[in-house]
Structures are given as structure tokens and as C-alpha cells.
Amino acid sequence: MSDSPGLMRAERVRRLKAGVGESRGGFVAYVMYASHRVNHNYALEYAVQRANELRKPVAVIFPIIEKKPHPNLRRFRFMLENLLKMRRELSRRNIKLVVRKNFEFTSLLKEAGLVVVDRPYLTHQRRFVDEVVVNAGSEVVMVEGDVVVPVEVASQRPEPYARTIRPKIVKNLEKFLEPLPAQAPQTSSLQLDMPSWDEETVEDYLKGLDVDPTVEPVGYFVGGEDEAMRRLTVFVSSRLDVYAEKRSDPGAEACSELSPYLRWGMVCPVQVLLAASKKFGFDNVNMQSLVNELVVWRELARNAAVFNPLYGSYDGLPEWARQTLENHASDRREHVYSLHELENAETHDKYWNAAQRELQRTGKIHNYMRMYWCKKLIEWTDHPRTAFEYAVYLNDRYGLDGVDPNSYLGISWCFGAFDRPFFETKIYGKIRKMTEESLKRKPGINKYLNLHTAGGGGPAGI
Ligand SMILES: Cc1cc2nc3c(=O)[nH]c(=O)nc-3n(C[C@H](O)[C@H](O)[C@H](O)COP(=O)(O)OP(=O)(O)OC[C@H]3O[C@@H](n4cnc5c(N)ncnc54)[C@H](O)[C@@H]3O)c2cc1C
Known part of the structure; x- marks a missing residue:
């Protein structure tokens, strides 16, 4: 066999x-x-x-x-x-x-x-x-x-940067981008005598489970392969053509919003790329950008989870990053917020609060805002280790796409991992900083703020 x-x-x-x-x-x-x-x-x-x-x-x-x-x-x-x-x-x-x-x-x-x-x-x-x-x-x-490329096929060691794993992934891409036909089982298993916990509704299942009721369901994302395919169709037909140009604009409708579905395996990244490749060839700028996020960064996250035993923790950060953060740990912080204040989007910063509300109401944050959201925690907590722990807690607790290798790669990136040292500033040390000024330059930032106001109901479904 x-x-x-x-x-x-x-x-x-x-x-x-x-x-x-x-x-x-x-x-x-x-x-x-x-x-x-x-x-x-x-x-x-x-x-x-x-x-x-x-x-x-x-x-x-x-x-x-x-x-x-x-x-x-x-x-x-x-x-x-x-x-x-x-x-x-x-x-x-x-x-x-x-x-x-x-x-x-x-x-x-x-x-x-x-x-x-x-x-x-x-x-x-x-x-x-x-x-x-x-x-x-x-x-x-x-x-x-x-994944598109199995982890150990791409690399057998921890990859420090997207640029180091990218060529290893790209050279294997075509080989692993194959359609997978469904096969018919020759023998049905429907009559097998195996008791199964079958309920008619989600509510019936929930009655029998010990789950935390304080994190409410969101209407924005509905579970299901059918929903994933519907979103994939919308993405390919009306967003992919502006993906490269606008994916970093929080107000633009350019991203796939597939992360919860990818997180739970309700769609396969190979399906996403095959669908997208019906519209554009791989030399197209939007396809290159999609490959970069969906395959290079996403699979770098899997590489890190496999090869870095401390992935997802402050101690798993590169030595230089921890060192520079520690050197600045006692720098004066203008604002220090409790976890409760952060959780309830009660900071002085309207951009940060909007991102936290997006997480609360939809179960994910736009990628650009997510970077800002996470980096600000370094500034507003008593120690970068606390900031790291708060980021993991909030992202995993409220994110429908949380508890994923991407969660820990994204957070670690905000603390210097997979990135290079920058010029030294207060609190952040040599870690790349993100400011309000960079947000204000995004054409869609006001639209984003309006969508995630305190009294508002969040975005309509796509
Ligand atoms: C602090 C922080 C926390 C994050 N936490 C998560 C998380 O919990 N779960 C999660 O899936 N992603 C996380 N990311 C990565 C990224 O923000 C999301 O994957 C992206 O915003 C999802 O939106 P989308 O599906 O519209 O992405 P698209 O731009 O449409 O990308 C398609 C898919 O590619 C993958 N992808 C896109 N960007 C990245 C990236 N930077 N790194 C790795 N994979 C990427 C995702 O699976 C995404 O669904 C985090 C990033 C940061 C900075």
C-alpha cells in the first residue's frame, strides 16, 4: 500500500x-x-x-x-x-x-x-x-x-523572515496547486451501528456543552463551507482586482475576510488560489500579493509553530527584540490601561478603540489596524511581556480566526520577530513603531472609524 x-x-x-x-x-x-x-x-x-x-x-x-x-x-x-x-x-x-x-x-x-x-x-x-x-x-x-506547500517541504528549519521562506515556497507552489476530485465511497457507512451525538440545531448542541457565554456570537460571520465559498466568490469577482493596491486601507473593501474560514479549515488555501487563478495569472500584481499573504506569511506562521518551541510567547521572540524592549521597559508611559479598559475599548485613542470594537463585534480586525492595535499595547502596559499576554488573550478570546499560528506570528511580528531593527525610540526601542499619522494617511480611515463607532452596529455583511 x-x-x-x-x-x-x-x-x-x-x-x-x-x-x-x-x-x-x-x-x-x-x-x-x-x-x-x-x-x-x-x-x-x-x-x-x-x-x-x-x-x-x-x-x-x-x-x-x-x-x-x-x-x-x-x-x-x-x-x-x-x-x-x-x-x-x-x-x-x-x-x-x-x-x-x-x-x-x-x-x-x-x-x-x-x-x-x-x-x-x-x-x-x-x-x-x-x-x-x-x-x-x-x-x-x-x-x-x-497549507499549500507542506511545512517540511518548504523548509526543515525555523525561518527568520518572510524573505527567507518565500523562494522555498514559491518554487513548490505549482506542484501543490492541484484540484482534488471527490471520490464516491464504494460502501456506505450510513448504516454503521455507531452512536453519534446528533442534534437538530446549534442551540440544542450548545445546551449540552460547557461554553463561556460572555463572548457573544457575531452575525457578521456565519459558519459553513457554503459561506466560505460565497465570500471567496465575492472576493475574486469584486475585490481581487484592487487587492494589491488597497489591502492595507482599512476602509477599502479589498480583502477576502476569509480568515475565520481558513482558521477552522472550512476552506482550503488551495481552493482560494485555484479560484483566484481563474481570474489572474500568477504574474499579476494582485495574485503576487495574495500569494504573499495567503501562502508566504500564513505558511511562515506554520513553520514558526513547528520549529520554534516557544512560538506564541514573549520568550519566543528573537533575542535582539526582547533585549531592546527590556532596555526600554522602564521608560515613562503616558497611559497605562487595565485589561478591562482595553477589552471595553476605553482608551483615549479613537483609532485603537475602533479596532477593538471591530474585534468585539465581528470576530476579526483588518490587518493594518491589527498591527496598530497590537503595537499600541506595548506603549500602554507596564511591561512588554504584559502587552504580549494581553494581545494573545484579546485576539484569541474574541477572534473567530484566533488560536491560529497566524495569531502568534502576527503578534510576534508586532514585537520585532520576522522584522528588522529600526532606529531607536522611547518605549519601543528598536522595534518598528506605528503612529496615528500613518493611519491618517489611509484614504478609508474615516469610513473605518464611522463603521466602528461606539454606538454603531458595525459593518453590514458582505
Ligand atoms: C497582531 C496581529 C494578530 C493577528 N492575528 C491573526 C489571527 O488570529 N488569525 C489570522 O488568521 N490572522 C491573524 N493576523 C494576520 C492578518 O491580520 C489576518 O490574517 C488578516 O487580517 C485576515 O483578513 P483577511 O482574511 O481579509 O485577509 P486577506 O488579506 O484577504 O488574506 C487572505 C488570507 O491570507 C492569510 N493572511 C493574510 N495576511 C496575513 C498575515 N499578515 N500573516 C499571516 N497570514 C495572513 C489569512 O489566512 C487571510 O485570511 C494577525 C496579524 C496581526 C498583526
Whole structure:
């Protein structure tokens, strides 16, 4: 049996545990942990292919883990909205979706003839995969389906800058940009006798879960692959042509706003690039800009999570950056805000408050504002370590795209990582500073402020 069944590049597939003798388990189990989608799902297609070869049915196991970071209403609702849609979609493909709470699914792994699992990157997520391996009674295969270029294909070491990883990614891009056809399972799993926690509505699921109700759901983003595809269509048809020019203008409608969907695996970055490449060739300036963000920076974040054991923490910053911040830690701060004041957008700075309100109301912040939002925390807290911790807390708690390798790369970048030293200033030391003046030069900044006023309801959906 080959590791890769010819549907996808072998580099996406890694055997984590060998099978013992002839597989006797009654079905193939795909543990859907990171790629919450039915279409263009490498692990699912791999599982179907192997199941067909083994003449077994394939079941998708979906664990709902309550103890993940920031298990709140906002994040769980988004995930569950998609889950209900996936059950229907999988059923149309004769694939049973088995939903289990926490680790109640592990007994199923002992009965499976083959276990397939997604590749996640964060520490707690890697521990989850370890649990799958320990509990499986058969071969376990991990499939890397949420990047364009698999992490170790791009590089085998921690990459310090986007410019160092860029050529390594770009040279592999074409090879990994392949359509992934859906295959029909030869044996339906719908009749398998496997109890599943099936509810009719998101509310019914939420009644059975211990989630933090204080972070309210947002209407701006609705969970689902269908929603991701709708947004992708809007992006390609009416935003991509101004992406390079306007993506850094907070008032312009130029970005994809796909980050929550990419975060939960409801869309694959390969799907995004394939859709965009129907409009423009890769030498087009907008495509180059999209590749830079969606692939180079996004996959640099995965490289950091894999190769820097301290990623996502103040201690994981480069030595020069920590040193310069420490040198200026006792510089006088004009404003020092509590976490409560920050959380409630109660600073003197209308731009910062608008960004915090965007996060509160929509579940993400525009990229340019996010940089400003994070860097200001260095100025307004008693120590850069506190600033780092507040940034991670607020971004992960309220962001629908939070708790992602991008979260920690973005925050670390604001503290000097993946960047170069600049001329020395108060408080920031040699860390690049962002000022109100740079914001005022953005043509759409007033539109952005109006959208995120204290009394306003935030932006309308796209
Ligand atoms: C302090 C800070 C925190 C951040 N936290 C997150 C986070 O929690 N989750 C998150 O997905 N991104 C985060 N980013 C990166 C970036 O701000 C968002 O990915 C982007 O704003 C999402 O909007 P979009 O989908 O419209 O992006 P688009 O411009 O349409 O880009 C398409 C996709 O490319 C990826 N991408 C774009 N910019 C970046 C970038 N700078 N770094 C890495 N990937 C990128 C994202 O997956 C994004 O959805 C953070 C950046 C900073 C400075």
C-alpha cells in the first residue's frame, strides 16, 4: 500500500503508526480535527480512497472538545453552524458523521482498521494527535491539508523572515496547486451501528456543552463551507482586482475576510488560489500579493509553530527584540490601561478603540489596524511581556480566526520577530513603531472609524 493513493502529493501524507498485520477493523475512521470541510479535504479523500481499497466503509469522527483554548459561545456557534451543514453534505456522499463529546470517540479508534487524522500545528493540537495515535488499534496516517506547500517541504528549519521562506515556497507552489476530485465511497457507512451525538440545531448542541457565554456570537460571520465559498466568490469577482493596491486601507473593501474560514479549515488555501487563478495569472500584481499573504506569511506562521518551541510567547521572540524592549521597559508611559479598559475599548485613542470594537463585534480586525492595535499595547502596559499576554488573550478570546499560528506570528511580528531593527525610540526601542499619522494617511480611515463607532452596529455583511 502506497502512502499516497495518487490523488495528492505523497508529501501531504505521513504514517504515524504502522498497522499490525492484515487490517481487521470494520471501517476506516477519519478524525476530522482541523479541516472542517467536506470539499477539497485531503484527509477525507485519502480515507475514502483507502477505504475503497480495503473494501470497508469510511466514517468521519468529529470530536467536540470543550477544553480547547477559549471555548466560548462565539467560537462554538461558528463551528457548530458548519457541523450541521457538514452532516447533510456527508450523508449525501453516503458517509456517516459520528459526533462525540471530548474524548468519547477513542473507543471507536480501537475498532477501526485504519485511522486518518488532519495535521494541526499548535502545541495543544499536536497533543490531540498524540492521543489519537495512542488510542488507535491500527495504522494511523496524518494528512496535511490546510497549507499549500507542506511545512517540511518548504523548509526543515525555523525561518527568520518572510524573505527567507518565500523562494522555498514559491518554487513548490505549482506542484501543490492541484484540484482534488471527490471520490464516491464504494460502501456506505450510513448504516454503521455507531452512536453519534446528533442534534437538530446549534442551540440544542450548545445546551449540552460547557461554553463561556460572555463572548457573544457575531452575525457578521456565519459558519459553513457554503459561506466560505460565497465570500471567496465575492472576493475574486469584486475585490481581487484592487487587492494589491488597497489591502492595507482599512476602509477599502479589498480583502477576502476569509480568515475565520481558513482558521477552522472550512476552506482550503488551495481552493482560494485555484479560484483566484481563474481570474489572474500568477504574474499579476494582485495574485503576487495574495500569494504573499495567503501562502508566504500564513505558511511562515506554520513553520514558526513547528520549529520554534516557544512560538506564541514573549520568550519566543528573537533575542535582539526582547533585549531592546527590556532596555526600554522602564521608560515613562503616558497611559497605562487595565485589561478591562482595553477589552471595553476605553482608551483615549479613537483609532485603537475602533479596532477593538471591530474585534468585539465581528470576530476579526483588518490587518493594518491589527498591527496598530497590537503595537499600541506595548506603549500602554507596564511591561512588554504584559502587552504580549494581553494581545494573545484579546485576539484569541474574541477572534473567530484566533488560536491560529497566524495569531502568534502576527503578534510576534508586532514585537520585532520576522522584522528588522529600526532606529531607536522611547518605549519601543528598536522595534518598528506605528503612529496615528500613518493611519491618517489611509484614504478609508474615516469610513473605518464611522463603521466602528461606539454606538454603531458595525459593518453590514458582505
Ligand atoms: C497582531 C496581529 C494578530 C493577528 N492575528 C491573526 C489571527 O488570529 N488569525 C489570522 O488568521 N490572522 C491573524 N493576523 C494576520 C492578518 O491580520 C489576518 O490574517 C488578516 O487580517 C485576515 O483578513 P483577511 O482574511 O481579509 O485577509 P486577506 O488579506 O484577504 O488574506 C487572505 C488570507 O491570507 C492569510 N493572511 C493574510 N495576511 C496575513 C498575515 N499578515 N500573516 C499571516 N497570514 C495572513 C489569512 O489566512 C487571510 O485570511 C494577525 C496579524 C496581526 C498583526
